[in-house]
Amino acid sequence: MGRNQINEQEVALLLNDVLERYGYDFTDYAPASINRRVNHLYQLDRFPSFAEFRYRIISDSVYALRFVEEITVNVTEMFRDPSFYHALRKEVLPILATYPSIRVWHAGCSTGEEVYSFAILLKEAGLLHKSIIYATDVNASVLEKGRKGIFRLSQMQQYSRNYMEAGGVEDFSSYYTANYEYAKFREELGEKIIFSPHNLVTDGSFNEFQLIICRNVLIYFNKQLQDRVLTLFCESLEQLGFLALGSKETLNFTRVAKKFKQIDSKEKIWRKVNL
């Protein structure tokens, strides 16, 4: 029936074009997912043929950017997996509290829901004033949304439930002002967040952190790329720093496994221990 009109070889061609022309490297992403995205975009933008799709990507840098933004998956929410945030609150923040200043990196932060969630945790622990949070993503348009700190009001009920499940005791709605369909989060939460572009595939380390949070990003990479990015994280963490991954991601069986120890609560949080 041709629901998949572009085959794996053709997708590989496009990814090569995008790499050579524009420097975005998706060639080490897990193929099945990226295949779906590319086919979805091809149908969405109603290209009559693969050749025209390819030509447009090669010749139109604005469209190429759309390609990059559409094939990355940007789904996210606030306090996603509440038990994870609960563990951050109970097991990680008390240790971070002992540092004079706290540096955190959210890699693959998407539109920032996760970052604002964490800023709320810091605020409630009285640590936000001495923290700095770097929030990075390869997709420039999601970063722009993150900077604004404006999310859909219709989501707030769910987020408020998540927040309470994560051990929050304040009135969640005190963190934002509602305006038509949107919720704008309080300025002070955003003040310590620096949103900036960073490509995990091609860009290097830019600081040393006590905590790196990278959730639901590695699942889109193949094993070799996962190993490379985990090595980057390992190098960007201070001794005894923490690394937090998504609920279906693991350090087990990876190149850096020996350098980390999982924290007690069995959440996907590891501590850099060796050497």
Next chain:
Amino acid sequence: MAAPYLIAIGGSAGGLQPVLTLLPELSADLNAAIIIVLHRQNHNASVLPELLAARTSWTVKEAAEKEPLESGTIYIAPADYHLLIETDHTLSLDDSEKVNFSRPSIDVTFSTAAMAYKSHMTAILLSGANADGVDGLMDVNDAGGITAVQDPTTAEVDYMPKQALEQVKIAHILTPQDMATFINSIAKV
């Protein structure tokens, strides 16, 4: 051992019962892997592998990303992620938008499985109240795989198998009692 054949089973409302019926009757020595995608509420998701493991001698586990598909193992799609099959017969997870209001989506698993296993697979669609899985069955058909649906008269909610029968040329219509025998016969060593 790497699975040379794949059985993919998808279901929604009323889909658990036929799975519970077929599991105890599976032969222990089939040369195939089984993937099960069931729509369900997030909160009771994690108990599913345990529940199913109690019904069969096969290994039952929640599907993990990058895991190679092995014969004699049943993989359950985790809640809130799509489960995709790579052409090298490993598993991938992805948390992209819901498809047919569902994540995991049966279509996503069936369609990617069709690309990976081509004629070396069977897809079975069970009871359910939406049409997730129907497009996937078309892809399985196109790729040369075998398609089957639960007999709608035995389904708790017959919409899903009925939609499949209306839109796709389905090779087999099975009652839950027939399903294990059917699987045993196609995946025999």
